[in-house]
Amino acid sequence: MTSGITALEPLIDHNLRLQANVRPETWENPTPQGRYNMVVIGAGTAGLVTAAGAAGLGAKVALIEKSLLGGDCLNVGCVPSKALLSAAHAAARRRRAVDGIVANGQELIVDFPAVMQRMRRLRADISPNDSAERFRSLGVDVYLGEAKFVAEDAVEVEGTRLEFSKACIATGGRAAAPPIDGLVDADYLTNETVFSLTELPRRLVVLGGGPIGCELAQCFARFGSDVTLIERSAHVLARESSEAAAVVQNALIEDGVDLKLNSSVQRVESRGGETIVWYQSNGDEKSIQADRLLIAVGRVPNIDLNLNAAGVEFDERQGIQVSDRLQTSNSRIYAAGDVASKYKFTHAADFLARTVIRNAFFWGRGKASALTIPHATYTSPELAHVGLTESEAVENGPAIRTFRQEFSDIDRAIVEEETAGFVQVHVKKGTDKIVGATVVGEHAGELISQFSLAMTSGIGLGQFAATIYPYPTRAEAVRKLGDQYQKSKLTPFTAKLLKAMIQFTSSK
Numbered sequence: 001m002t003s004g005i006t007a008l009e010p011l012i013d014h015n016l017r018l019q020a021n022v023r024p025e026t027w028e029n030p031t032p033q034g035r036y037n038m039v040v041i042g043a044g045t046a047g048l049v050t051a052a053g054a055a056g057l058g059a060k061v062a063l064i065e066k067s068l069l070g071g072d073c074l075n076v077g078c079v080p081s082k083a084l085l086s087a088a089h090a091a092a093r094r095r096r097a098v099d100g101i102v103a104n105g106q107e108l109i110v111d112f113p114a115v116m117q118r119m120r121r122l123r124a125d126i127s128p129n130d131s132a133e134r135f136r137s138l139g140v141d142v143y144l145g146e147a148k149f150v151a152e153d154a155v156e157v158e159g160t161r162l163e164f165s166k167a168c169i170a171t172g173g174r175a176a177a178p179p180i181d182g183l184v185d186a187d188y189l190t191n192e193t194v195f196s197l198t199e200l201p202r203r204l205v206v207l208g209g210g211p212i213g214c215e216l217a218q219c220f221a222r223f224g225s226d227v228t229l230i231e232r233s234a235h236v237l238a239r240e241s242s243e244a245a246a247v248v249q250n251a252l253i254e255d256g257v258d259l260k261l262n263s264s265v266q267r268v269e270s271r272g273g274e275t276i277v278w279y280q281s282n283g284d285e286k287s288i289q290a291d292r293l294l295i296a297v298g299r300v301p302n303i304d305l306n307l308n309a310a311g312v313e314f315d316e317r318q319g320i321q322v323s324d325r326l327q328t329s330n331s332r333i334y335a336a337g338d339v340a341s342k343y344k345f346t347h348a349a350d351f352l353a354r355t356v357i358r359n360a361f362f363w364g365r366g367k368a369s370a371l372t373i374p375h376a377t378y379t380s381p382e383l384a385h386v387g388l389t390e391s392e393a394v395e396n397g398p399a400i401r402t403f404r405q406e407f408s409d410i411d412r413a414i415v416e417e418e419t420a421g422f423v424q425v426h427v428k429k430g431t432d433k434i435v436g437a438t439v440v441g442e443h444a445g446e447l448i449s450q451f452s453l454a455m456t457s458g459i460g461l462g463q464f465a466a467t468i469y470p471y472p473t474r475a476e477a478v479r480k481l482g483d484q485y486q487k488s489k490l491t492p493f494t495a496k497l498l499k500a501m502i503q504f505t506s507s508k
Contacts, residue, residue, distance in 0.1 A: 007068060007075040009196040014120035021124075021131035022069040023144065030141045032162050036062045038360065039155060039164040041147045041305065044071020045346045046337030047170035048130060049353035055139045057361065062164075063135060064157050066146040070130035071172055072191075072338075073346045079126055080195040081215060083119040085378055088222035092255070092380065098417075110223045112200035119195065149310035152330055166332055166360045169312070169320055170353070173299040173338040178207075181267035186275055188268075188293040191216075197292075201225050205277050205290040207265055209236035211377040213296035214248060218379050221256045228258040228288055230265055230279055240383055241390065244440040247421045248379050268293065301339045324367045325359045326352060334360055341368070348373045374452045376445035381421050384448035387436030387455055388426060399429040400436075403461070403484045405477045407441045412472035418442045423477045425451065425461060432460035432485055443474055450478050461485045 008015050008023075019025070038054045040047045043065035051063040068075045094108050128134060132142045145158035154163045175190035177183060189197075191212055202225065206217045209231030221227040229236070229252070236252065236259070237245040253259060263281040270276075275290045301319030305312075313321045313329040320328055320335040327334055334356045337349035351371055358364035374386035393400045404424040407413040421441025428435055437451035453459065464482030469475050490498075 007192060007195065010198060013117065014124040017124040018075075018120070018127050021127040021133070022075065023067070024132055027132055027142075027144050029143045029145065029158060029160065032062070032141070032160065034060075035163045035165060036060050036141075037165050038062070039162050039167045040064065040170060041155065041167065042071065042170035042172055042302075042337070042339070043069040043130070043135075043142075044170060044172045044337060044349065045073050046172075046349035046353045046356075047071070047168070048135070049350050050168045050170060050336065050356055051135060051140050052138055053354065053357045054361070055135075057357070059361065061139070062141045062143060062162050064143045064145065064147040064155070064162075066144070069132055069135070069142075070127060074123065074127060074130050076192045076195055078346050079123050080119050081191070081212075081219075082378060083122045084115065084195075084219050085215060085380075087115045087118065088219040089380055092222045110200070112223060113198055115223070116195075116198060148306040149312070150306070152310050153332055155305075164332070166334070168353070168356050168360070169305065169328070169333065169335040169339055170337045170349070171302040171305065171339045173301045173319070173344065175295060176298040176300045177295060178265075178297050180265050182270070183268050183295075186268045186270050186293060188275075188295050190295050194294060201290075201292040203274075203289060203291045204228070204294060205230065205275070205288060205292075206294045206296060207277075208296035208298070209233065209238065209259075209261075210296060210298070211237065213294070214252065214377060214379050216294060216296065217257050218252055218255050221252075226258075227256065228260060228290070230260045230263050230277070232262070232264050234262055236261075237377060237383060240377075240385065241438060244383050244385075244421075244424075244438050247381060247440045248377070248383050251379065251381060251420065299338060299344055303339065322368075324369050325365065326356050326368055327359065343373050343375070345373070345375055372452055372455045374448045376448060378445060381418070381441045382444035383438075383440045384444040385436070385438045386448055386452050387434070389436060389438070390426060393426060393435065398435065400426040401429050401488070402426050403481045403488075405480045405484070407474065407477060410472075410474060410477050410480075412474050412476065413441070415472065416442075423447065423481060425481050427461050427485065432462040434459075434461055441474070447475060447478065450475070 008019055037059035039062045040051045041064050043063055051061050055061045091110055135142050143157045147155045147157045150156045154161055200223055204220050204225045204227045206213045206229045209229055214236050217227050217229045235242055235245045236249050263279050265279045267278045275293045276287055278287045303314050307314050311330045320340040322328055322335050322340045326336055336352040336356050338344045355366040358366045376384035404422055406422045408419040413419045424438045426436040434454050439447045461482055462485050464479050465486045469479045
């Protein structure tokens with residue numbers, strides 16, 4: 001059985017190990033023995049968690065995957081991208097001059113093929129956790145092939161009919177291709193193909209300034225490509241606050257990324273091995289030459305499952321329509337992950353899958369809306385957020401108070417000369433209840449978890465002031481926000497009262 005999946009190219013060294021785990025060529029699909037308690041379609045994060053969780057509870061489970069087990073995260077998303085980002089970060093730190101540290105004139109050389117081989121090695125090292133063999137050992141019947149619904153309680157895969165009591169659609173999404181003249185004929189890259197590169201593009205044009213576009217633009221610029229990023233909005237990371245996005249945007253510029261903001265691509269031409277990208281900016285049409293073009297303008301759901309046969313309602317752009325309990329219009333069938341959620345993150349898919357298990361088997365009342373889901377963009381510096389933004393609070397309530405701590409006033413950031421960014425938290429007015437937080441700076445993805453924990457556990461901002469943090473750490477910024485909140489309670493009346501108490505006790 002051959003997958004023909006681009007993610008496995010080149011099919012050498014560590015990719016052969018990856019294939020042996022997530023798409024074994026000699027795999028034989030099992031023969032179903034009666035009705036399954038749960039059939040899971042899609043073996044990305046949501047599907048794997050659903051299958052493993054249900055099997056662990058004693059359910060009879062089938063897992064179907066038409067491509068690679070592990071889904072986007074393992075094969076063409078989180079894992080390979082972060083492996084490349086770590087290499088790019090190492091290159092950037094090596095270039096950065098530090099007083100007293102001299103490189104003795106040695107030139108920094110990025111061996112791109114070696115960098116990509118390292119990525120493939122690390123990806124293959126992680127793959128056993130998502131392997132077909134591991135899930136078989138968990139008691140899951142693993143089917144490799146394309147699934148189609150043939151009834152409200154049955155799917156077919158490779159000519160075999162699987163009947164179910166419950167099912168979960170977890171087929172994820174894929175890179176969207178915008179309707180740009182000439183794009184179909186261009187040999188463009190997406191997140192599904194960029195990790196198969198074996199040579200560093202000398203000139204790379206990135207279309208889209210969202211998280212994927214920004215991460216990869218900075219990454220390839222640090223490797224030595226001439227990178228141009230084209231974005232329709234006035235700033236990158238358009239869904240984030242302009243202040244936080246500006247910190248990331250400045251970092252991209254410092255790393256050499258040429259930003260074309262308020263710009264839109266009109267057409268693409270392929271000429272003699274290079275790509276000509278025509279774009280409009282401020283009413284003028286301009287062009288730029290590229291060796292490779294990377295498209296990073298969003299995702300579309302994978303819904304080619306003959307859903308009508310199962311009575312499952314869907315939207316071509318938004319995906320499977322589900323209730324707050326992740327149930328589709330067919331009460332037997334649930335959906336989780338990118339195919340049915342606006343939160344297209346691995347960690348969101350994980351917890352949405354847990355909600356499916358709870359609701360499908362235990363008459364649960366778990367709601368997707370009750371989850372506190374943070375997100376992070378892994379540029380350098382990183383940008384992370386959880387809960388309400390300031391604009392969302394203004395539009396829909398509640399009334400908030402905002403506290404902010406700059407990293408330029410944090411000793412650890414100062415001594416490491418990484419002071420760009422800040423931590424900002426919103427609390428419900430009149431209380432210390434945290435309703436949202438943003439961190440932009442180095443290791444923001446780690447720091448945001450403190451606010452996620454606080455929001456999930458009902459820990460108020462004031463309690464951070466009573467928590468002792470090691471010194472010096474970047475996390476001290478969080479504790480200082482707690483101090484700010486406590487000081488804000490010191491009204492003129494309470495200040496006068498405290499002064500009187502001190503004078504009284506001092507006179508004794």
